[in-house]
Amino acid sequence: MDDIIARHAPPRFRWLKIIGRTVVITLVLLIVLAGAIELLEPPFRLLFGWLFHLRNVLPALSWSLEPILCSIGALLLGVTGLHFLMPKLTGKPWPMRWSVAWCGLLTLLFATSIAAVGIVHQTGWLFRAPWFEDMSRSFAMSSISNARQVVMACKLHADKNNGRWPDSLEALMQSGVVGTEKVFFSQVTRKEPSAPWIYLGAGVSETDDSSTVVLISSQTSPEAPMVVARLDGSAEYIAKTSELQKILDQLHRRPAPEQGQTQP
Numbered sequence: 001m002d003d004i005i006a007r008h009a010p011p012r013f014r015w016l017k018i019i020g021r022t023v024v025i026t027l028v029l030l031i032v033l034a035g036a037i038e039l040l041e042p043p044f045r046l047l048f049g050w051l052f053h054l055r056n057v058l059p060a061l062s063w064s065l066e067p068i069l070c071s072i073g074a075l076l077l078g079v080t081g082l083h084f085l086m087p088k089l090t091g092k093p094w095p096m097r098w099s100v101a102w103c104g105l106l107t108l109l110f111a112t113s114i115a116a117v118g119i120v121h122q123t124g125w126l127f128r129a130p131w132f133e134d135m136s137r138s139f140a141m142s143s144i145s146n147a148r149q150v151v152m153a154c155k156l157h158a159d160k161n162n163g164r165w166p167d168s169l170e171a172l173m174q175s176g177v178v179g180t181e182k183v184f185f186s187q188v189t190r191k192e193p194s195a196p197w198i199y200l201g202a203g204v205s206e207t208d209d210s211s212t213v214v215l216i217s218s219q220t221s222p223e224a225p226m227v228v229a230r231l232d233g234s235a236e237y238i239a240k241t242s243e244l245q246k247i248l249d250q251l252h253r254r255p256a257p258e259q260g261q262t263q264p
Helices: 002-008 011-033 037-060 065-090 096-126 130-134 137-159 169-175 241-253
Strands: 213-216 226-230 235-238
Touching: 037 096, 065 096, 137 169, 137 213, 137 226, 137 235
Parallel strands: none
Antiparallel strands: 213 226, 226 235
16 A cells, blocks of 8 residues: 555655655664664653553453443443434434444544543653653763763873872863863753862872762752762762762861862
8 A cells, every 4th residue: 555655646745755764764873873872762652651551550450340341331322322313313324334433433533532632641741750860860971971081180190290189170171181171061960050070189199098089060959969089080970868968078077178179
């Protein structure tokens, strides 16, 4: 059937079909090559998420014979009533298959109306679900990578300065150790704006405690997650309020920073 339509379709529609497919395939390839697979998750969940929902819900359903029989009886009653009513309204013979077709069409329209409302509702729900919030981890992973690069650049600076870290990130930027200035900024979630790192490495030495926090991301509120980098080069995403409070308490107990050091 598609071949027949394609042969008899106007040329402009064929070109539109080819262009549309090319655009979709190109976008999907660009997303995959860019490593932004999470962008494909919303349409995938919208198209096929109901299958996974059925897999989880159907085993827990308990079937009741009474509602099923009532529904079938109501449908049969509707077909019968329509079959006896339509000849009186039209004044012509009314085949049973027409009554069945009309009742089936009305049932289908009712089902599609409910489905349309469900699609709109679920589309809005998708962007409030926990998995969508987890997509913001892509921002956190990028910030973690930036933090590690900054720490490594600080270590290279320390190797040339008797193990002493730079007094500020501005000095590190001017030294040209890092090729791009983007690594000096962090964005932990999609709701947080991109902001410079809070640098705590001024006066730090390579011989200090390896768990010393030397870099943290800016926060718009105490409850917001953040990325933390330590002297040993490790970086982590922290979202739990209790863990955040521990980090902040440790920072408050640290000695007063030397000149040039930035503190939260």
